[in-house]
Amino acid sequence: MTLITRTGEKPEDYRRVDAVEDLRLDERAVLVPLAFASAALAARPAASVALSVPNDTPVEALQPYLAAAPLIAVEFPSFSDGRGLSLAKRLRRAGFAGTLRASGPLIADQFAEALACGFDEVELPETMANRQPVQQWMEAKDIVTSHYQSGYGEDRSILQKRLAARKG
Amino acid sequence: MYRYDEFDERFVRERVAQFRHQVERRLDGSLSDDEFKPLRLKNGLYLQLHAYMLRVAIPYGTLNARQLRQLAHIATRFDKGYAHFTTRQNLQYNWPKLKDVPEILDLLADVEMHCIQTSGNCIRNVTSDQFAGVAKDEVEDPRPTGELIRQWSSLHPEFAWLPRKFKIAVTGAEHDRAAIKVHDIGLRVLRHAETGEVGYEVIVGGGLGRTPMIGKVIRDFLPKGELLAYLEAVMRVYNAEGRRDNKYKARVKILVHETGPEEFIRRVEAEYAQLNGPTINAPEDEVERIAAYFAPPPYEALPEDSAILDAARRADPALDRFVEQNGFAHKQPGYVALTVSLKPIGGVPGDMSDAQMLAFADIAERWSFDELRVTHSQNLVLPHVRQDDVPAVFAALQAAGLATANAGLVTDIIACPGLDYCALATARSIPIAQGIARTFADEARQREIGPLPIKISGCINACGHHHVGAIGILGLEKAGVENYQITVGGDATENAALGERLGPGIDAEDVPGAIEAIVDVYLKERQSGEVFIETVRRAGLEPFKAGFQAFIASDEGARTLAAEPAQ
Ligand code: HEM
Ligand code: SF4
Numbered sequence: 011m012t013l014i015t016r017t018g019e020k021p022e023d024y025r026r027v028d029a030v031e032d033l034r035l036d037e038r039a040v041l042v043p044l045a046f047a048s049a050a051l052a053a054r055p056a057a058s059v060a061l062s063v064p065n066d067t068p069v070e071a072l073q074p075y076l077a078a079a080p081l082i083a084v085e086f087p088s089f090s091d092g093r094g095l096s097l098a099k100r101l102r103r104a105g106f107a108g109t110l111r112a113s114g115p116l117i118a119d120q121f122a123e124a125l126a127c128g129f130d131e132v133e134l135p136e137t138m139a140n141r142q143p144v145q146q147w148m149e150a151k152d153i154v155t156s157h158y159q160s161g162y163g164e165d166r167s168i169l170q171k172r173l174a175a176r177k178g
Numbered sequence: 179m180y181r182y183d184e185f186d187e188r189f190v191r192e193r194v195a196q197f198r199h200q201v202e203r204r205l206d207g208s209l210s211d212d213e214f215k216p217l218r219l220k221n222g223l224y225l226q227l228h229a230y231m232l233r234v235a236i237p238y239g240t241l242n243a244r245q246l247r248q249l250a251h252i253a254t255r256f257d258k259g260y261a262h263f264t265t266r267q268n269l270q271y272n273w274p275k276l277k278d279v280p281e282i283l284d285l286l287a288d289v290e291m292h293c294i295q296t297s298g299n300c301i302r303n304v305t306s307d308q309f310a311g312v313a314k315d316e317v318e319d320p321r322p323t324g325e326l327i328r329q330w331s332s333l334h335p336e337f338a339w340l341p342r343k344f345k346i347a348v349t350g351a352e353h354d355r356a357a358i359k360v361h362d363i364g365l366r367v368l369r370h371a372e373t374g375e376v377g378y379e380v381i382v383g384g385g386l387g388r389t390p391m392i393g394k395v396i397r398d399f400l401p402k403g404e405l406l407a408y409l410e411a412v413m414r415v416y417n418a419e420g421r422r423d424n425k426y427k428a429r430v431k432i433l434v435h436e437t438g439p440e441e442f443i444r445r446v447e448a449e450y451a452q453l454n455g456p457t458i459n460a461p462e463d464e465v466e467r468i469a470a471y472f473a474p475p476p477y478e479a480l481p482e483d484s485a486i487l488d489a490a491r492r493a494d495p496a497l498d499r500f501v502e503q504n505g506f507a508h509k510q511p512g513y514v515a516l517t518v519s520l521k522p523i524g525g526v527p528g529d530m531s532d533a534q535m536l537a538f539a540d541i542a543e544r545w546s547f548d549e550l551r552v553t554h555s556q557n558l559v560l561p562h563v564r565q566d567d568v569p570a571v572f573a574a575l576q577a578a579g580l581a582t583a584n585a586g587l588v589t590d591i592i593a594c595p596g597l598d599y600c601a602l603a604t605a606r607s608i609p610i611a612q613g614i615a616r617t618f619a620d621e622a623r624q625r626e627i628g629p630l631p632i633k634i635s636g637c638i639n640a641c642g643h644h645h646v647g648a649i650g651i652l653g654l655e656k657a658g659v660e661n662y663q664i665t666v667g668g669d670a671t672e673n674a675a676l677g678e679r680l681g682p683g684i685d686a687e688d689v690p691g692a693i694e695a696i697v698d699v700y701l702k703e704r705q706s707g708e709v710f711i712e713t714v715r716r717a718g719l720e721p722f723k724a725g726f727q728a729f730i731a732s733d734e735g736a737r738t739l740a741a742e743p744a745q
Contacts (some may be wrong), residue, residue, distance in 0.1 A: 066418070090216055090299070090340025097420045099336055103452065117213050119200060126335035142208050153196040156189060158329040160406075161458045162336070168185045168329070173461045 012139035013111075014121070015131045016151065019144045022133075024060050024081065041083060047075060062113065065093040069100045076106045083133065086114030095127040103127035118142045118150040125151065126163040179323050179549060180239050180471040182290045190292050193333070194283040197221050220300055220338070222268075223279060227601050232271045232279060233288060233296040238306035238324035238348070239267040239552040243543035246550065248289040250535035253280055261535075263520060263528040265592055265643055266297050267305045267347070267552045270598055294332050299340045301331035301413070305347045307355045308553040311472060312561050314509045318367045318376055320350035322469040323405070326460055330406050337413045341420035342428035344413075345385075352672070357554060359393045359674035360384040360646060361481030362430045363412065370399055377401045382412060382442070383434030384674075386640035391431040392440040392674050396446060402467070407458040411450035419445070475547035475562055480512025482567035497572050499621065500583040505568075506559075514565050517585035518558040518575060523619045527611050528556035529594045533592035535580035545571050555592050555631070555717065557585065588630040588697070589615040590645055596636025596653060597660075603636035604661035605653025610634055610689050617690040618697075626696055630710045633668070648711045649696060650677040651689065660686050666696060666722050667714045678719055680726040688729075695729035696722055 012019045024041040027033055030049050033040060039058040040151045042050045044067065050059045060081035063072065072082070082101060084094040098110055113133040124132060132147075160167040166174070182190070197217075204214040222233035234249070241249075249269060253261045256278050257271045265269055265616065274282060286292055296303050304327045311319040327346055331337070337344075349356040350367040358364025364381035378400045384393030398410050399403050419437075421427045434442045491498040506515040518538070521527050530538075542550040542560055545567050551559035563571055575581040584590045591614060596607030611634055618624055633647030637654070644650035650665035662684055665677030684692055697710075703715045714722065 014200075039474070089213065089468055090339055091422060092337070093418055093422075095336045095339065096414050117209065118203075119196075119209075119217060120339075123335040123338055141210075142203075144202065146208060150196075150199070153199060154189065154192040154333060156185060157335065158332055159334055159336075159408075160460075161454075168189070169460050169464045170185070172185065172467070176463065176467075 011136060012134045012144070013131055014134065014144055014147050018148065020131065026062070039080065039101040041081065052132075055073055060109075063095055065091065067097065069104050072101065072106075073104065076101070079106075079108055079154070081109040081111060082106060083111040084129075086112055086116055089115050089117050089120060094176055095123060098128040099143070115140070118146040121147050122154065126157065126159075134165040179242060180321075180468065181434075186290070186329075187287075189332070190287045190290070190294075192285055193221075193292065194280060194293060197283060198280045201276070208400050213561060216298055216339075219298035220295055221283075222296035222511060223276075224297060225601070226272070226295070226599055227360060227597075228599070229273050230276055230279070231599070232274045232282060232293060233264070234269045234271070234293050235296045235303040236267045236269060236291075236552050237328045238304060238310065238321045239308050239554075240310075240321060241550050241552065242548050243539040243550075245289045245291055246535050246539040246542070248291070250532040252285055252538070253532040253535065256282055259533075260529050260531045262526070262595065263530065263552055263556045263558070264642065265554050265556060265594075267554060267643065268303055269552075272593075272595075272619065274305070278515065297343070299342050299344075300338050301327075301334065301340075301344045301346065304328055304331070305356055305361075305554060307349045307351055308551045308559045309355060309506055309515055309522055309561070310350060311474065312506070312508055312550075313351045313353070313355075313513045314507060315352040316350045316509070317352075317369055318350045319472050320348040320356075320365075320367055321471075321472050322377075322465065323348045323350075323365065323367065325468050325471075326405070326465065327409070330409070330460075334413075337417055340417055341422045342414075342425065344416070344430065354670075354672040355676075356555075357643075357646065357670040357674075358384075359672075360386055360390070360643075360670060361393065363409070364393050365405075367402075368399070375401060378405065380408070380412075383431040383439075385429050385431040386642070386643060386645050387429065388426060388638045389429075389647040390640065390676050392676070393431070394434060394441065394442075396443045403459055403462060404455055406460055407453050407455040408446075408450060410572060411446050412442065412452060414441070414598075415445045415449055456552060474510070475549070477510045477513060477562070478564070480510075480564065480566075482511045484512060484568075487565040487568050490569040494569070494582075496581075497569060499625075500572055500581060501555045501568060503583040503587065503625075504585040506564065510562070512565055513562055515630060516560045516568070516571065517553070518560060518562055518580050519582040519584050519590060520557050520580075521584060521590050521615065522582045523589060524612050525615075526608050527591055530558075534578050534580060537574070538580060541571060541578075545574075555590065557590070559607055583621070584624060586629045586631065587624045588618045588627050588632060588693075589624055591615060591634060592634045592647070593634040594636050594642035596634075596642075598635060600641075602657040603653070604638070604687070605636050605662065607634040607636040607642055607651075608684060610651060610662065613686075613690045614693055617694060627701070628709050631670075632698070643670065644668070645676045646674065647677060648714070649693060654683060656683060662686065662689050664689075664692055664696070664726065666719060667711070669711055680719070680723050681730065684730065692729050695725050699725035 041060040056078035062083040224231040231646035345359040347356040366379040380397040504517040546560040591611040593607040593611040597603040634651040635642035635644040646668040668677030671677040
């Protein structure tokens with residue numbers, strides 16, 4: 011897999027754990043399915059337990075973990091399933107301040123959308139990363155430089171910029 | 179009308195660059211065909227039976243002469259010299275080449291136009307009343323709302339990968355000419371009964387297609403300034419919860435239907451309660467800035483009636499007929515709005531040649547404050563014509579072959595492209611429309627019959643709105659033969675209703691005869707002053723079923739039954 015952030019590729023800090031018995035194996039932080047969350051938290055400090063969650067998970071189910079989890083990975087079953095974008099928006103609204111990861115076969119053309127909805131990084135399967143190398147992600151995210159929607163992304167929307175220009 | 183500022187201009191140019199980049203990445207293999215498809219659809223590019231098709235947005239149906247000239251130029255240079263106006267205030271080119279598309283997009287951007295979100299599972303081109311700003315029954319011009327929604331929905335980061343397409347229509351009038359009850363979201367501008375404050379009635383979950391439904395009111399009154407935050411709440415509930423397991427059940431109408439309107443409302447309101455409105459809604463200044471572009475043109479102060487026009491009408495029966503049929507009362511004294519029919523007898527509904535576009539652009543520029551409109555019944559409108567000028571306008575329209583006096587009549591038929599163009603079609607629709615129009619070509623007969631919206635779709639997807647036609651025609655395929663189902667009683671207005679089937683499907687050549695039989699029932703049943711749909715509502719379906727059955731049983735109908743396979 012390849013991890014891409016807004017500034018480029020980044021090494022993976024987490025070990026994906028898909029069986030409870032592997033939880034303690036080493037000191038590296040783990041990324042566990044939501045179903046293992048309590049087992050993992052019983053075995054390790056909360057700051058070393060990241061969660062991987064399906065895109066239809068209700069925010070209420072994640073509420074107990076939002077304060078301490080260092081990272082939440084939202085699973086995208088396919089690039090054309092946009093539910094993860096709304097989940098990201100809701101997680102940020104609920105106060106989640108850790109790293110938000112979109113995990114799955116996204117395409118470079120969605121990078122700007124993912125970032126604007128609150129994701130920090132994308133975890134791509136290798137087959138996708140081979141076809142769409144990091145460079146394409148960097149280019150694609152910057153082609154359209156502004157957006158009309160207020161409340162998305164870190165910069166101001168076009169509507170807000172217009173207002174500022176008039177007041178300015 | 180609205181003009182792009184530097185932000186809009188840059189945005190549309192960057193969108194073209196983005197599409198160019200996407201085409202290149204498809205060609206070099208970075209994007210698979212499956213990945214490229216939704217990207218090209220979101221830019222209006224379909225792959226059809228014979229060629230690509232490019233759909234251009236005409237937001238809320240408003241154009242100026244310069245834009246229409248550019249559309250004509252593109253038709254000449256990149257198509258076969260014509261284009262097609264659709265039922266959603268879009269324009270389609272049927273024969274562009276993939277390699278030319280980025281250049282076409284540049285040419286559109288030159289005149290402040292685009293193809294953004296005219297297809298794909300996203301928020302589509304927003305549509306409106308063709309008589310916006312003209313109609314007397316209007317609370318407020320709906321187009322500033324349309325423009326705000328156009329901007330807000332363009333490349334929305336969160337709602338670009340919805341379960342299915344999403345269509346929004348806005349009207350500001352009492353009489354609904356924008357079919358808001360058969361849209362995913364319909365908005366009606368209204369005044370609060372007690373406070374007089376302006377806001378919206380919000381209707382969600384209407385739609386046609388294979389499961390037609392009339393939308394449900396989910397908010398009686400939404401204050402105007404809260405629009406975008408409320409839309410965000412509706413869209414988020416739909417994006418998160420709309421079905422993705424079956425594309426035929428993925429529209430918001432199914433979610434509303436399956437969860438029930440009360441529960442749907444509860445979820446939307448729960449989401450809405452968590453939003454921080456002021457951080458989402460358009461600043462009031464911005465709403466006013468947009469609205470200012472739609473200020474009325476500089477009308478002259480004129481008397482209500484024009485002696486010049488009255489005299490000309492007395493002298494020329496054709497002009498008189500045209501004004502009577504295609505004229506629409508204007509709120510400004512001395513002015514009139516004229517519907518310009520794209521349904522000449524025997525023509526292709528909604529098609530317009532490049533030469534006609536150029537001629538029409540000149541007419542709109544000279545006599546209608548450089549403005550024209552596109553209607554959802556595939557016609558055009560000259561919104562602000564001085565009554566004194568109507569004789570000259572009529573002569574110019576006649577010279578361009580655009581003076582057919584049939585707005586709203588039995589020959590003003592809506593038809594989708596059907597099997598002549600569309601990859602999904604099960605039957606032809608254009609030749610059916612042409613056959614009916616020829617049958618009823620006689621003007622006196624059309625006038626005698628009065629308003630009668632006929633709508634034809636070439637498959638169950640219902641692009642031709644057949645469910646809401648007073649007479650609806652649905653083309654299917656039965657044992658390798660085109661077969662047409664006839665419905666009666668549909669209505670797309672504020673009295674929205676879905677038509678009901680009269681009986682078994684019939685062959686293509688029997689359709690005009692069947693329509694005549696239905697019309698005969700109406701002429702026999704109608705009471706004074708009743709238009710077709712009113713007679714259907716009062717008398718019920720039975721007489722129409724009986725007339726239809728009698729037609730099938732008669733000699734002309736016999737072939738239909740012979741062709742019907744035994745079941
Ligand atoms: C030629 C290529 C076209 C294709 C492939 C196409 C495809 C479709 C499909 C699949 C649906 C059903 C969607 C659903 O129910 O979820 C649909 C509905 C619709 N289309 Fe088309 N269409 C085409 C052309 C047109 C044209 C030319 C018009 C206008 C004349 C149009 C306007 C509409 C409208 C108004 C609806 C139904 C209303 C609704 O959304 O509920 N389409 N189209
Ligand atoms: S109704 Fe069917 S045949 Fe007609 S345009 Fe739509 S998809 Fe094509």
